[in-house]
Amino acid sequence: MAASRGTSSAAERVGYISRIESFSACHRLHSVHLSDEENKTLYGKCNNPNGHGHNYKVEVTVRGKIDAVTGMVINLTDLKKCIEDVIVVPLDHKNLDKDVPYFANVVSTTENVAIYIWDNMVKALPPNLLYEIKIYETDKNVVVYRGE
Ligand SMILES: CC(=O)C(=O)[C@H]1CNc2nc(N)[nH]c(=O)c2N1
Ligand SMILES: O=P(O)(O)OP(=O)(O)OP(=O)(O)O
Ligand SMILES: [Zn+2]
Numbered sequence: 001m002a003a004s005r006g007t008s009s010a011a012e013r014v015g016y017i018s019r020i021e022s023f024s025a026c027h028r029l030h031s032v033h034l035s036d037e038e039n040k041t042l043y044g045k046c047n048n049p050n051g052h053g054h055n056y057k058v059e060v061t062v063r064g065k066i067d068a069v070t071g072m073v074i075n076l077t078d079l080k081k082c083i084e085d086v087i088v089v090p091l092d093h094k095n096l097d098k099d100v101p102y103f104a105n106v107v108s109t110t111e112n113v114a115i116y117i118w119d120n121m122v123k124a125l126p127p128n129l130l131y132e133i134k135i136y137e138t139d140k141n142v143v144v145y146r147g148e
Pocket of ligand 1 (some may be wrong): 029108111135141
């Protein structure tokens with residue numbers, strides 16, 4: 001006897017699928033709205049004028065119906081392409097503050113990097129699929145953004 005899987009039919013099943021990608025970038029935490037002294041006090045070593053780097057790890061999660069025919073929420077090959085276009089090409093081996101126009105006047109915290117990725121990923125994916133952006137700035141610093 002097949003194990004009970006609830007009352008939904010396969011066509012109504014909802015799944016979450018993620019892909020992880022890494023990119024390396026440097027940045028400096030410095031707000032254009034604060035004085036140099038305020039920036040130094042607030043961001044400490046992360047305000048070093050010469051910047052510093054991270055090997056960021058990004059987990060992109062989409063949520064949607066598991067198609068009854070294809071068995072997929074989204075083709076991971078398509079998600080991979082979106083991640084390449086939205087994350088790797090504009091951010092990998094870049095100086096976030098100098099090479100990415102968005103961060104010219106937006107401080108390049110991981111929270112703001114997550115917002116940047118969300119706003120561009122939501123335009124690249126089919127509608128109503130993007131669920132979450134999770135970014136590891138270091139092994140210990142993690143940000144989650146769900147478009148709120
Ligand atoms: C550590 C670092 O190298 C950082 O750049 C940290 C410093 N603190 C911090 N705090 C946040 N709320 N968000 C950050 O992205 C961040 N980066
Ligand atoms: O200061 P870093 O770049 O090592 O980043 P961190 O993870 O915030 O530092 P810590 O390892 O002291 O938490
Ligand atoms: Zn940093």
